[in-house]
Amino acid sequence: MIGRYGQLCTVAYGAGAINSTGETAKELGFKKVMIVTDKQVEALGHSQKAIDSLKKANIETVIFNGVEMDAPDYTVEAGGNMAKKEQVDGIIGIGGGSVLDTAKGIACFAANEISISDMIHHAPMKNPPVRFVLIPTTPGTGSESTFVAVITDTKKHEKVGCFAVPSFSILDPELTLSLPxxxxxxxxxxxxxxxxxxxxxxxxxxxxxxxxxxxxxxxxxxxxxxxxxxxxxxxxxxxxxxxxxxxxxxxxxxxxxxxxxxxxxxxxxxxxxxxxxxxxxxxxxxxxxxxxxxxxxxxxxxxxxxxxxxxxxxxxxxxxxxxxxxxxxxxxxxxxxxxxxxxxxxxxxxxxxxxxxxxxxxxxxxxxxxxxxxxxxxxxxx
Ligand SMILES: [Fe+2]
Incomplete structure (x- = not known):
């Protein structure tokens, strides 16, 4: 029997790694990115560090801070529509598991003409996701190094999802120091x-x-x-x-x-x-x-x-x-x-x-x- 094993994406790792977000985005050729986050992460100042770094690298940013617990489908849809409207060429998710899963869903939704319901129930998608970078602020899901996004179908009360591979991940343990x-x-x-x-x-x-x-x-x-x-x-x-x-x-x-x-x-x-x-x-x-x-x-x-x-x-x-x-x-x-x-x-x-x-x-x-x-x-x- 032939087995298989693999690696997903490169991880920049270490204290203060979030300050290299701009450099990473530049390497990936991003010109305008959407930050996907939630209000708690914003209040802790984590997303601002990434924004400052992106500014230094002359990369334009727009912010979607509407992520909710358990990554409900309607937030993926709202974020995806915003990414389409703003014509971003990169997405950066900063937060816990729900934020990272929502960012993955947004990256898929923004690149395709598909209903949110079809997408999370695994209908075929024509285009690959908008490229995205993930920055976890809680150690748990490991979502920054998986291709799975778990999204909640709020009509059927089911956890479903979609598949998307990150282009890069940034693992900064300092961001987790404040966790209760x-x-x-x-x-x-x-x-x-x-x-x-x-x-x-x-x-x-x-x-x-x-x-x-x-x-x-x-x-x-x-x-x-x-x-x-x-x-x-x-x-x-x-x-x-x-x-x-x-x-x-x-x-x-x-x-x-x-x-x-x-x-x-x-x-x-x-x-x-x-x-x-x-x-x-x-x-x-x-x-x-x-x-x-x-x-x-x-x-x-x-x-x-x-x-x-x-x-x-x-x-x-x-x-x-x-x-x-x-x-x-x-x-x-x-x-x-x-x-x-x-x-x-x-x-x-x-x-x-x-x-x-x-x-x-x-x-x-x-x-x-x-x-x-x-x-x-x-x-x-x-
Ligand atoms: Fe889990």
């Missing part, structure tokens, strides 16, 4: 879940595995440090890399049933994506240990969890319990603490059944297994 501790925990657990699902998908490869193990190591060492001390640069630096490597890893492999379930939680309960990912990941570990006992054992070793068995079931349970303990240390709330009942969790069954990602794991998930997995999430993390 709970966002640090949730976004960090999103990255962690990307690693576990990438390792246990139907198509991992040596390259995606390598990136996932490294990202897990950085996450378990530095997430508790950043959680306690948000201004610790070394921790932020390592978590920015962990998020980026985890994104590269699942971009080269895939996420699967964990994200199908996390998406159902987002749609039903409107909780942050990272919390949904955290809640489901121990269950994904238990599920996939039967097929990947050596990989789960290695994850346990990286997490310093003692495993005294060769039995895949015991390996899975031991590592999952170790992760639950880790989640408690960074105060990830349980379903109950979030006000979600066991019955409400089970009501996600149909959503998960219809979520294509559920089929992408290395272990097949039957229809009957879905309510069992959902109940286990509630019962095993209180």
């Amino acid at each position: 501790k709970e966002i640090t925990a949730y976004t960090g657990m999103d990255a962690f879940s990307h690693c576990i699902e990438s390792l246990t998908s139907m198509q991992p490869n040596p390259h995606s595995d390598l990136l996932a193990y490294d990202a897990i190591e950085r996450s378990v060492k530095w997430l508790p440090v950043a959680y306690k001390d948000p201004n610790n640069y070394e921790a932020r630096d390592n978590l920015a890399l962990a998020s980026n490597f985890a994104g590269k890893s699942f971009n080269d492999s895939t996420v699967h049933v964990g994200h199908a379930i996390a998406h159902s939680f987002g749609a039903h309960f409107h909780i942050p994506h990272g919390i949904g990912c955290a809640l489901v990941t121990p269950v994904v570990i238990e599920l996939t240990a039967s097929k990947f006992p050596e990989k789960i054992k290695k994850v346990g070793k990286i997490m310093d969890i003692e495993i005294n068995s060769e039995d895949p079931v015991v390996i899975g349970k031991t590592v999952a319990d170790g992760l639950r303990k880790f989640m408690k240390s960074i105060e990830v709330p349980s379903c109950k603490e979030l006000g979600i009942t066991r019955e409400e969790i089970l009501n996600c069954t149909d959503y998960v059944r219809n979520e294509p990602l559920r089929n992408f794991g290395g272990v097949a998930v039957t229809d009957e297994m879905i309510p069992e997995l959902l109940a286990k999430i509630y019962d095993t993390y209180q």
Whole structure:
């Protein structure tokens, strides 16, 4: 069998990297760019740094600051129409996961005559996206190094999306120094879940595995440090890399049933994506240990969890319990603490059944297994 692995786009990395935005845009030949961001990122002054750098490089800018949580379709449409009207030749997304996904959607919409509904439901697009650069301000989604944009269909209450490859990414850990501790925990657990699902998908490869193990190591060492001390640069630096490597890893492999379930939680309960990912990941570990006992054992070793068995079931349970303990240390709330009942969790069954990602794991998930997995999430993390 012939495998495949790849890289997505070049990443400029380091403290103050955002100040090189103008230089990058010049290299890409941009003349007029649209900054895609939200009001919080603007208030923190992050987008202004990019604008100043673009001005120095004599590149004209227009600003779209209307991004909302979970990248709703109507914001992609509004931003895309603005990009068309302003005739920009480049797009720069600066912000968290929703901003980066919205920027990807805008880049596709601006380059095509297509309805927003057709676009996010994967109708063929005639033209490639307007070229775009992504600058994350939260370490979690790794969206700056993936070709996937998750966009919300607000009429059907579904997470769907489109595909677009960034031309370049700028990873500046300094931008994450101001993040509150709970966002640090949730976004960090999103990255962690990307690693576990990438390792246990139907198509991992040596390259995606390598990136996932490294990202897990950085996450378990530095997430508790950043959680306690948000201004610790070394921790932020390592978590920015962990998020980026985890994104590269699942971009080269895939996420699967964990994200199908996390998406159902987002749609039903409107909780942050990272919390949904955290809640489901121990269950994904238990599920996939039967097929990947050596990989789960290695994850346990990286997490310093003692495993005294060769039995895949015991390996899975031991590592999952170790992760639950880790989640408690960074105060990830349980379903109950979030006000979600066991019955409400089970009501996600149909959503998960219809979520294509559920089929992408290395272990097949039957229809009957879905309510069992959902109940286990509630019962095993209180
Ligand atoms: Fe995710």
